[in-house]
Amino acid sequence: MASCADIGSAMFFGGDGDYDFSNENLDAAYQIDESKIHLFTVPSDEDTIHGLFLGDFSQLENDTIIYYLHGNGPSMDGFWSTVAVLANLGEQHRYGVVMYDYRGYGRSTGNTQNAATMAADYDAVLKWMEDRGLTSDRMVVMANSLGSLPAGPAAAGGSRIPVKKLIMEVPQSSADVIIQNATGLSLPSSMITEYNFDLGQNMEDYTGELLWMHAQEDKVAPVETARGAMQRHNGSYYREEVYPNVGHGLRWDIGNDEWTRVIHEFILH
Amino acid sequence: MSYKPFMKKSIWVLLVGFSVSCAPTKIVAPLEEGKVQVGATLGRPQINTGSLPLLGVYAAKGVSASTTAYGSAQLSSALFGAIQLDGGVVKGIRPSQGFTPGFSYSYGGNLFVSSRDFATRIYPEAGANMFWQKGPHILNVSANSWVDPTWFLAEYGRGQILAPSFGAGYRLRYKWIELQAEYKIVNPTREIQVPQAFVPSTFGLGGRGLYWGAAINF
Numbered sequence: 001m002a003s004c005a006d007i008g009s010a011m012f013f014g015g016d017g018d019y020d021f022s023n024e025n026l027d028a029a030y031q032i033d034e035s036k037i038h039l040f041t042v043p044s045d046e047d048t049i050h051g052l053f054l055g056d057f058s059q060l061e062n063d064t065i066i067y068y069l070h071g072n073g074p075s076m077d078g079f080w081s082t083v084a085v086l087a088n089l090g091e092q093h094r095y096g097v098v099m100y101d102y103r104g105y106g107r108s109t110g111n112t113q114n115a116a117t118m119a120a121d122y123d124a125v126l127k128w129m130e131d132r133g134l135t136s137d138r139m140v141v142m143a144n145s146l147g148s149l150p151a152g153p154a155a156a157g158g159s160r161i162p163v164k165k166l167i168m169e170v171p172q173s174s175a176d177v178i179i180q181n182a183t184g185l186s187l188p189s190s191m192i193t194e195y196n197f198d199l200g201q202n203m204e205d206y207t208g209e210l211l212w213m214h215a216q217e218d219k220v221a222p223v224e225t226a227r228g229a230m231q232r233h234n235g236s237y238y239r240e241e242v243y244p245n246v247g248h249g250l251r252w253d254i255g256n257d258e259w260t261r262v263i264h265e266f267i268l269h
Numbered sequence: 270m271s272y273k274p275f276m277k278k279s280i281w282v283l284l285v286g287f288s289v290s291c292a293p294t295k296i297v298a299p300l301e302e303g304k305v306q307v308g309a310t311l312g313r314p315q316i317n318t319g320s321l322p323l324l325g326v327y328a329a330k331g332v333s334a335s336t337t338a339y340g341s342a343q344l345s346s347a348l349f350g351a352i353q354l355d356g357g358v359v360k361g362i363r364p365s366q367g368f369t370p371g372f373s374y375s376y377g378g379n380l381f382v383s384s385r386d387f388a389t390r391i392y393p394e395a396g397a398n399m400f401w402q403k404g405p406h407i408l409n410v411s412a413n414s415w416v417d418p419t420w421f422l423a424e425y426g427r428g429q430i431l432a433p434s435f436g437a438g439y440r441l442r443y444k445w446i447e448l449q450a451e452y453k454i455v456n457p458t459r460e461i462q463v464p465q466a467f468v469p470s471t472f473g474l475g476g477r478g479l480y481w482g483a484a485i486n487f
Contacts, residue, residue: 011464172464177424181462184432185415186423187390190383191351200424220464228425 011195012113012146015074017106021052030084030256036093044124045117047103047110051125052076054087055096061133064267065096066140067126069147071170075106079144085256086142089264100125102150114195118150119158126160134161140267142167145221145248152202164208167263170248171212172221173229174198181222200229209237211266213250213259220248239266293438293451293480295339297398297409299361299373300331300486306447308484310341327484335361339377346381355379357394365402373398379415392417392432405443409451411436432456442486449482 019039023031038053059065066086070079076099083097102121103110112118129139141163143151148171155163172178175189175196189196203210212230214223223242230240241262246253293310300306305328312323327341337359346353357377365371379392396413413434420428438451455461457475471477 174424177427178464180423180427184429184456184459184461185390185392186417186419186421186428187381188383188386188388188422190385190388191346191381192349194385219462222462225425225427 011072011193012102012104012111013072013074014102014104014106014108014112017050017075017077017101019050019052019075019077019107021076021080026081026084027256030081030088032084032087033093036087040128042100042124042128044103044121045110047121048108049100049103049121049124050076050107051098051100051128052083053096053098054083055093057132059096060129062138063096064138064140065098065129065134066142066267067129068097068099069122069141069143069151070099070101071145071147073105076101077106082144082251085251085260086263089260089267095267098125098129114193115149115153115197119153122150122154123160130161136162136164139163140165140167142169142263143171144169145171148172148199149197152197152199152206155208156202156205162208163206165211165267166206166208167211167213167266168199168230169213170215170218170221170250171199171226171230172197173225174200177222177225181225198229200232203230203233203235206233207235209266209269210235210239211262212238212240213262214240214242215246215248215250215253216242216244217246218248237269239269293440293449293453293482294375294396294398294409294411294413294436295327295341295482296329296337296359296375297373297400297411297438297440298365298371298402298407298442299335299337299359300329302331302334304331304486305329306484306486308447308449308482310449311481312478329359332358350384352382352384353379355394359398365400368401370399370401373400375413390419405441407440407442409436409438409440411438411451429459431458433458436480438480440482445486447482447484447486449480449484451480451482453478453480 021037032054036055040051042049068083083099087095087097089095101108102112103117104112139161141151148168155166179187179189210233214226216223243254251259307328310325323345325341325343329337329339331337340356343353359373359375362372374397376395381390392415394415398409398411400407400409415432417430420430434453434455436451436453440449454471455476457471461476
């Protein structure tokens with residue numbers, strides 16, 4: 001049985017990436033100066049991770065950077081408009097934003113398989129930022145859906161730059177919850193995968209500030225279990241925003257105005 | 270922008286292989302005493318716009334005129350690292366006569382063991398069948414429920430003690446062969462959620478699927 005398949009890899013929907021990061025499809029209010037759009041690559045174990053940095057490199061040395069961990073879309077392409085909004089929070093080009101494709105997503109090589117590959121990719125990109133001057137007090141980690149899987153362990157102490165501000169947007173809760181919600185039985189995730197993530201435990205171990213944003217009608221990451229995980233947070237500051245009558249595509253459903261208001265308030269807190 | 274990257278089709282369908290009762294009701298009308306039936310089952314729980322086959326094998330034997338014992342293994346679960354076995358008995362209460370239905374009931378247990386950490390779960394089950402048997406043709410309406418004695422181990426209070434299913438099917442038991450088809454509504458007491466997938470349900474609850482079986486009698 002040791003060679004049996006692991007359904008963990010079936011969770012990951014990596015696909016092709018065009019990396020056509022242009023202003024053509026962005027609202028005028030969220031456009032990015034072409035001089036501030038930087039593609040980069042970093043090694044992660046034997047693989048190559050492709051990343052995107054929005055901003056001036058000087059911001060890595062002396063300004064706030066949002067480290068965005070994207071959701072389960074094929075590549076960074078699907079999150080281009082999101083990071084463009086983040087870069088323009090408050091005013092145009094206010095924040096530097098870094099995003100990358102996990103292994104097997106977009107042009108990043110290899111395959112995302114488990115907590116180890118997720119952590120390695122997160123660390124590889126973070127090292128790229130650390131080498132350019134980023135420090136803990138100027139870093140905000142924002143995780144969307146799948147991005148919560150690497151963000152949780154990182155916030156719980158697994159980040160070379162300690163996480164002090166964390167935004168969890170429509171996060172999952174645990175691997176056990178996923179199989180239990182799919183079967184209606186008290187089965188543990190080890191029946192199908194070794195990827196036994198547990199964001200509730202991560203939040204217990206996280207000492208920094210947390211903003212949790214979720215959708216009441218979320219069918220991908222059920223709000224009840226996400227709440228259970230996030231409310232285990234034991235850190236210095238906690239804020240939750242749960243929106244009724246909306247689904248997993250939170251930003252699209254609640255609109256940029258509300259989405260940016262809450263995030264910016266948290267960053268400035 | 271309307272693109273929502275989270276809504277794409279999922280192959281989490283594989284998870285549903287662990288859903289309760291992902292096979293046709295194995296024995297509806299007890300086998301004749303001494304008769305042995307060996308078969309394979311093919312479950313196709315619906316998810317998104319398709320499904321994946323979930324294969325199992327079983328054996329049953331008529332141990333008396335009214336009692337049949339059975340045991341089975343889910344092969345699809347083994348593929349992903351879980352041993353899934355079940356066994357039990359079916360007892361006839363009364364045979365079908367003309368338009369008067371026959372009745373039987375069943376009880377047994379289901380065993381899951383993870384090959385990764387040897388986590389083990391046991392779920393007893395009980396069910397009842399109403400059937401009409403005319404020559405080789407058997408129509409059945411069945412109800413079954415698994416019992417989760419470790420419901421409290423489910424995270425965030427999501428456990429439930431009973432996991433019922435309801436099915437209606439047809440089987441052709443002719444000489445040495447039996448063919449089975451059954452449509453089932455599974456776990457209609459709770460919402461079944463599979464990440465990034467749509468699970469067709471009844472009034473927003475449970476799952477459903479078409480299940481097939483083929484067996485040899487000897």
